Amino acid sequence: AQKVTQAQTEISVVEKEDxxxxxxxxxRDTTYYLFxxxxxxxxxxxxxxxxxxxxxxxxxxxxYSWNFQKSTSSFNFTITASQVVDSAVYFCALSExxxxxxxxxxxxxxxxxxx
Amino acid sequence: xxxxxxxxxxxxxxxxxxxxxxxxxxxxxxxxxxYRQDPGLGLRLIYFSYDVKMKEKxxxxxxxxxxxxxxxxxxxxxxxxxxxxxxxxLCASIxxxxxxxxxxxxxGTRLTVV
Numbered sequence: 001a002q003k004v005t006q007a008q009t010e011i012s013v014v015e016k017e018d019x020x021x022x023x024x025x026x027x028r029d030t031t032y033y034l035f036x037x038x039x040x041x042x043x044x045x046x047x048x049x050x051x052x053x054x055x056x057x058x059x060x061x062x063x064y065s066w067n068f069q070k071s072t073s074s075f076n077f078t079i080t081a082s083q084v085v086d087s088a089v090y091f092c093a094l095s096e097x098x099x100x101x102x103x104x105x106x107x108x109x110x111x112x113x114x115x
Numbered sequence: 116x117x118x119x120x121x122x123x124x125x126x127x128x129x130x131x132x133x134x135x136x137x138x139x140x141x142x143x144x145x146x147x148x149x150y151r152q153d154p155g156l157g158l159r160l161i162y163f164s165y166d167v168k169m170k171e172k173x174x175x176x177x178x179x180x181x182x183x184x185x186x187x188x189x190x191x192x193x194x195x196x197x198x199x200x201x202x203x204x205l206c207a208s209i210x211x212x213x214x215x216x217x218x219x220x221x222x223g224t225r226l227t228v229v
Binding site: 006009037043095103107 | 148150209
């Protein structure tokens with residue numbers, strides 16, 4: 001079974017629109033960590049955020065915000081007022097506390113921001 | 116500045132060749148990973164290592180092996196390269212306790228097997 005599901009394969013938005021990228025995870029551990037990474041066309045993965053399972057506070061960083069809801073096993077990522085530089089593939093990932101820190105990645109969402 | 120370095124950005128190899136992909140990190144991380152990235156499939160774990168000389172199979176280990184003789188270096192080996200191993204390969208490292216840090220990734224090696 002897929003531990004991390006990113007149902008949106010590709011999304012296109014017009015610049016300045018808001019966009020939400022969905023992430024649903026599955027785990028039986030009580031201690032786990034969730035991550036979002038950005039992969040621009042250059043290929044390297046850029047870390048965006050980490051949340052642990054005990055911290056359900058939503059977080060905002062500039063135009064980025066994250067909504068963590070344990071009740072629905074979701075960790076969604078919203079970009080406000082999107083810009084062309086936001087065009088990238090975004091990956092959600094899960095690391096469970098007792099498995100040697102193995103990371104489980106979703107299949108990624110390719111975001112295109114149209115000028 | 117933390118760094119994970121992969122030895123090659125692009126590689127072209129022939130079918131049947133033995134291929135070595137090298138990854139070095141300078142952060143004294145215990146855990147290192149090799150992933151393969153293919154369109155529509157995301158990142159799939161090939162092998163990971165949580166200590167020197169220790170290794171664990173990931174989701175798709177067939178056709179690959181790994182070596183970790185030193186803490187900072189984790190090598191991925193394609194014993195006999197095949198065309199279906201044409202892919203982007205990503206190396207990552209992380210401290211044993213992920214609660215205080217994130218995984219750092221190399222720049223990737225795009226391997227083409229002809």
